[in-house]
Amino acid sequence: MSTITSETIRTPGITTMTPKRAREADPDLGIASRTRSRFSAVMSSSTPVPAMMPVISDEPDMDHDDDYELVDEDDESIIVIDADEAVPQTPLVNSAKPVTVGYPPVWAYKRQSLCSALPYFDAYQSGMYHKYGKPHGILIDQAASKRDLMLEQVVITTVGGGRDLDEAGNRVRLVDQRESNSLQCIRAALDHHYPLVIIAGIENPTTRVKVPFPYSILGIFHVTDLWQETVLAPTGQIAQWVFRLEKVDLNRPSWWAPANDPTANTYVPGQYVASIKQCATCGEASKQIFSAGWACLNKKACRDYFNFGFLVDVDALTYSNDFLCERTAFTHTADTQLPALVPELPLSPNGVDTFGTEKEYFNGIVCRLCGCCSRRKSWARWVCENPGCAFKCEGKILPIPTEIIHRENADFRASRRRSLVDPVVKIKMHGRDVGGFSTDIYYLPNDAGKIIGSLTIMRANEVICARPGGPDDMFTALQGEDLHLERNPALRAGGKREILTKHFAKNWGAKYKFGVTVASTGFEEAPDTILRATQRLRWAGERAIEKTVESFDENEDPGRDVLPSEFIQFNEMLSIGYFRDGKISYHDDGEKELGPTVATLSLGSPSVMSIRPKNRSGIQPRGNVSSRREKPAVIRFNLYHGDMVVMHGTQIHRFYEHQVIPQGKRRYALTCRYIRPELMQDEADRVAAVQKGRMPRRAEIFAYHGDMSTSGITTSVPSAMSIASAPVMSSGNIMQPIPAPTSPPTQATNTAQGNAQDFINLTAWFNDNPAAANYFAQNMPRNFIPILIALLYRLSNPLQNFIGGNQD
Ligand SMILES: O=C(O)CCC(=O)C(=O)O
Ligand SMILES: [Fe+2]
Numbered sequence: 001m002s003t004i005t006s007e008t009i010r011t012p013g014i015t016t017m018t019p020k021r022a023r024e025a026d027p028d029l030g031i032a033s034r035t036r037s038r039f040s041a042v043m044s045s046s047t048p049v050p051a052m053m054p055v056i057s058d059e060p061d062m063d064h065d066d067d068y069e070l071v072d073e074d075d076e077s078i079i080v081i082d083a084d085e086a087v088p089q090t091p092l093v094n095s096a097k098p099v100t101v102g103y104p105p106v107w108a109y110k111r112q113s114l115c116s117a118l119p120y121f122d123a124y125q126s127g128m129y130h131k132y133g134k135p136h137g138i139l140i141d142q143a144a145s146k147r148d149l150m151l152e153q154v155v156i157t158t159v160g161g162g163r164d165l166d167e168a169g170n171r172v173r174l175v176d177q178r179e180s181n182s183l184q185c186i187r188a189a190l191d192h193h194y195p196l197v198i199i200a201g202i203e204n205p206t207t208r209v210k211v212p213f214p215y216s217i218l219g220i221f222h223v224t225d226l227w228q229e230t231v232l233a234p235t236g237q238i239a240q241w242v243f244r245l246e247k248v249d250l251n252r253p254s255w256w257a258p259a260n261d262p263t264a265n266t267y268v269p270g271q272y273v274a275s276i277k278q279c280a281t282c283g284e285a286s287k288q289i290f291s292a293g294w295a296c297l298n299k300k301a302c303r304d305y306f307n308f309g310f311l312v313d314v315d316a317l318t319y320s321n322d323f324l325c326e327r328t329a330f331t332h333t334a335d336t337q338l339p340a341l342v343p344e345l346p347l348s349p350n351g352v353d354t355f356g357t358e359k360e361y362f363n364g365i366v367c368r369l370c371g372c373c374s375r376r377k378s379w380a381r382w383v384c385e386n387p388g389c390a391f392k393c394e395g396k397i398l399p400i401p402t403e404i405i406h407r408e409n410a411d412f413r414a415s416r417r418r419s420l421v422d423p424v425v426k427i428k429m430h431g432r433d434v435g436g437f438s439t440d441i442y443y444l445p446n447d448a449g450k451i452i453g454s455l456t457i458m459r460a461n462e463v464i465c466a467r468p469g470g471p472d473d474m475f476t477a478l479q480g481e482d483l484h485l486e487r488n489p490a491l492r493a494g495g496k497r498e499i500l501t502k503h504f505a506k507n508w509g510a511k512y513k514f515g516v517t518v519a520s521t522g523f524e525e526a527p528d529t530i531l532r533a534t535q536r537l538r539w540a541g542e543r544a545i546e547k548t549v550e551s552f553d554e555n556e557d558p559g560r561d562v563l564p565s566e567f568i569q570f571n572e573m574l575s576i577g578y579f580r581d582g583k584i585s586y587h588d589d590g591e592k593e594l595g596p597t598v599a600t601l602s603l604g605s606p607s608v609m610s611i612r613p614k615n616r617s618g619i620q621p622r623g624n625v626s627s628r629r630e631k632p633a634v635i636r637f638n639l640y641h642g643d644m645v646v647m648h649g650t651q652i653h654r655f656y657e658h659q660v661i662p663q664g665k666r667r668y669a670l671t672c673r674y675i676r677p678e679l680m681q682d683e684a685d686r687v688a689a690v691q692k693g694r695m696p697r698r699a700e701i702f703a704y705h706g707d708m709s710t711s712g713i714t715t716s717v718p719s720a721m722s723i724a725s726a727p728v729m730s731s732g733n734i735m736q737p738i739p740a741p742t743s744p745p746t747q748a749t750n751t752a753q754g755n756a757q758d759f760i761n762l763t764a765w766f767n768d769n770p771a772a773a774n775y776f777a778q779n780m781p782r783n784f785i786p787i788l789i790a791l792l793y794r795l796s797n798p799l800q801n802f803i804g805g806n807q808d
Helices: 019-025 111-117 181-192 321-325 402-414 462-466 471-480 528-555 683-693 697-702 720-725 752-768 770-779 785-796
Strands: 128-131 134-140 154-158 195-201 215-233 236-247 276-278 285-287 381-383 392-394 427-434 437-445 451-459 489-491 504-509 572-579 584-587 594-604 607-613 635-639 644-648 656-662 666-675 728-731 734-737
Touching: 128 181, 134 154, 134 181, 181 215, 181 236, 215 285, 402 462, 402 471, 437 528, 451 528, 451 635, 462 471, 471 528, 471 594, 471 666, 504 683, 528 572, 528 594, 528 644, 528 666, 528 697
Parallel strands: 134 195
Antiparallel strands: 128 134, 154 236, 195 215, 215 236, 276 285, 381 392, 427 437, 437 451, 451 644, 504 572, 572 666, 584 656, 594 644, 594 666, 607 635, 607 656, 728 734
16 A cells, blocks of 8 residues: 555656655645744745756765764864865766655755854764664665665665775675664663654665655654664674664655655555564564564674575575565654754844854754755855755844954963973064053974974053954944855865865955965955054064064074064965854965965964974974874964964975864954965966055055053054155065054153153054154254154164063
8 A cells, every 4th residue: 555646746756846845745844833043034936946956075984984973073183185186977876776756855966064063963973863862864875785775665774884895995794793872772762762864875776766866855764663774794694783664654655656656665554564583592672674584693702693494505595575564653652752843943143142243153954945954155145055955044133242253362361371482483573562562472483493483472451352353343344344254174175075165255355365265355355454453463574573583683593594583565365264163274375475474463362273294294293103194283372352463484384384273152253364476376366466466555554653552541543534645665575655653651760769660661662663753853843852752762773672580
């Protein structure tokens, strides 16, 4: 008897059946009633065209081979892939099979989309997702055992794990399958009637049909049987665990039935019953599952295990008709909760506990129009990954008040997470105050111990952060912009195992190939905050080089030969946004066109930055065991809102790599570089780099000259008026007006001590505001004695700033 009638689904195959019609055929999969979210979903009025057949990778998908361990998440936000590493298309194993009668309620092109959108299958590496001893979903893809089956209501499959590589490189089982977590989970599912979701991979050879997408959700199943059976392995006969699942709802038609035989293999409980016999040897009861006859399946305790009473070819055994056609009514227990195949869209952020960048908003969603699992690729929204579908869901990002950011930073500071400096890092200088920033400089050696670069950390304080146009204002402004931040492929671009970065990025100015080349927008069109930050980083870059070179000279370090002492004006910025739990894993910035200086401004949540030697760098950090694949960090430090880090020296990127892990709700990193157009292969790229990398004239009003010593003395931000009227001087490779100076520190007290402090303040201030010093020299009355003294002092003691102790 069949439960599918031609009434139910008339149109066979995905080419003629739209997703909407598929839902009508299967109303439980409808979406309207499930959508509680207050997100605004943008849907096209017309029903989307069903997706095109996707590009299929030939990459071995070892889903069913892995031990079904819960692998929490990918950790692959690194930037390492070239797009041309994308795996090529291969013929489908199922291409000659009939198409399906229907269309899956939920499906995905990419494994990452599947895992990020479905709470019942958050397993990037293994074929089973289980949590707290309960299995939630299994993916049956490439690897399968000989007798595995995927029928319309029944699936038979082997418990994963315990396979080894044979001589030909195939994954095979060579010994009796051992007890594993996965096995325990399946046993628990059988005993406690836990439902689980089955996902069919497109390369699954056990299907009777051509599955339409790389990953297609079949539906909710329950485990009816679990047994051990003997199979032939290269090592001889071995025992493996096999389990049988049945659809929970036997009345609903199966979309994956063959279009040419839609009612095949559909039965109801009681129609067929597999016989059960008690073993005369061990007394245990076993079902008859093979057509060849009955055998005891008690491998553990019966010497007659798998004894049919006559010789059988174990390889040729098939399951009995009664066993395949038997149906078991699903019994709910107190524990039973059927998963929603289409999960809810996340609720809108409320601006109290949630602001739109928490973990739940980083997850993917299932498209409300076509069922396509879609990753959160854009900072601002979800966009259906089916190119034939117009569904979008705006991801509201509410502004986080700077008070919350300051609290996050203060809490992290209070947690006293220790920084680390390995003695391999030869010299450490500490400048107590560079333009108001408490500054550390680390010098990094190569494998021969020669200094190849410096790392300057410039720490902002609350006064600096609160200045008009300072980090607080920049953070607030960035939150209000649509910067078009996007996640890009980090691994296996284009393949079904593609992994996107865990951060969202947008490039400005010259094109920068950061792993994958991403489109860049010229500085001319950049928002003010991007220009403002670029100016601030320019100042930081200039100061960092100045201080680096000064102390090289003082120490007569040979490093000065490899480090350029001139600052080259930046022509590129990579703006990165991080949600909570976002990160950028170890990478270097060393594309071949990279100039010597890389400077980053941190805004928002605090973060931890680590630098480690590359595996093949030849640098041996303390305690490093050479056989370890990855070397430990040699420098680790915390970065707070408003801090800047300058890496100077191209070779740093040959020997070291860095990672940054944010520690809060929302963080931006704005990183400027100089990209050498002359090293670009393509003429059009060279021209575009020069054009897009040019700072527009309006950027001049954001010129930055450091903040005053922060002992409570305020300085004003130069106004556009004062800049416009200032004389023009040449600096670096752009024409730059001399900035109107920020106010010099006024006398704090009238005591001798106060005068001395003022003098030091003034000196420090002029040290870090050379343009301002010039300006005063040209424009102020001659009797402005302290300024002249300060200028003299500046000439006589250029290392004045390098005093003081260590700070975080
Ligand atoms: O988030 C950060 O601070 C680091 C950014 C970075 O490493 C990069 O843009 O290359
Ligand atoms: Fe970087």
